[in-house]
Amino acid sequence: MTRTVPDNHGHFGPYGGMFVPETLMSALHELDAEYRRARKDKEFRRDLDYCLREYAGRPTPLYFAERLTKELGGVKIYLKREDLLHTGAHKINNCLGQILLAKRMGKKRIIAETGAGQHGVATAAVAAMFGFECVIYMGETDMERQALNVDRMKLLGARVVAVTAGQKTLKEAINEAMRDWVTNVRTTHYILGSVLGSHPYPMMVRDFQRGDRPGNTQTDSAEGRAVAEPAGGVRRRREQLHRIILRLF
Numbered sequence: 001m002t003r004t005v006p007d008n009h010g011h012f013g014p015y016g017g018m019f020v021p022e023t024l025m026s027a028l029h030e031l032d033a034e035y036r037r038a039r040k041d042k043e044f045r046r047d048l049d050y051c052l053r054e055y056a057g058r059p060t061p062l063y064f065a066e067r068l069t070k071e072l073g074g075v076k077i078y079l080k081r082e083d084l085l086h087t088g089a090h091k092i093n094n095c096l097g098q099i100l101l102a103k104r105m106g107k108k109r110i111i112a113e114t115g116a117g118q119h120g121v122a123t124a125a126v127a128a129m130f131g132f133e134c135v136i137y138m139g140e141t142d143m144e145r146q147a148l149n150v151d152r153m154k155l156l157g158a159r160v161v162a163v164t165a166g167q168k169t170l171k172e173a174i175n176e177a178m179r180d181w182v183t184n185v186r187t188t189h190y191i192l193g194s195v196l197g198s199h200p201y202p203m204m205v206r207d208f209q210r211g212d213r214p215g216n217t218q219t220d221s222a223e224g225r226a227v228a229e230p231a232g233g234v235r236r237r238r239e240q241l242h243r244i245i246l247r248l249f
Helices: 022-039 042-056 066-072 091-104 118-130 140-145 147-155 170-183 201-208 215-223 234-248
Strands: 062-064 078-080 109-114 133-139 159-163 188-190
Touching (some): 022 170, 022 201, 042 091, 091 118, 091 188, 091 201, 109 118, 118 147, 133 140, 133 170, 140 147, 147 159, 170 188
Parallel strands (some): 109 133, 133 159
């Protein structure tokens, strides 16, 4: 038996759906419809594959961690080198997918939230690549802790807005980005960086973060028969879990 998640209303079982200000409902429906069309569009797939390969640097290599394997014993441990991607993390995968969607929808102003700064850097990079205006919301506390990434975003042409409300971290940055989107919804696309929020974002971020789809083949060729799942933050773990569930069924 197979099961497809999310359903047509964006639900993952009892979770998910759309719970946002009415102002954003039309934008989310437009984004959902555009993404569903894009998934079936061979030209979109070619464009995304080209950007992932030529701009981001996919496929990333597998590295056999020999000393770590000896230290822990048992199975052989391979590291999927997502840190070698342009901007230094896996965030670029999702950002490239979403910027291509924004281009299809004719929206040339990009906003995003960021905590540690990696998603902000990736968003600024893809916005610069396409010549789009870019505004990044970041908590003031995070800006102090991640000053280097703030400088990188600015070098890439983004305007970094310090958020001073609440604890001055990621949650407040998301709130400010949402307020911006409500105000500028007709011209702006919000590149949300995590598998959270309203449908279709959890589905889109999950799909775009798959990275190298033939990732297991890399391990197959190295070990004959093996399964490798790259570890990482919440975005990567959500995509890992989705693939594991699909294999179980």
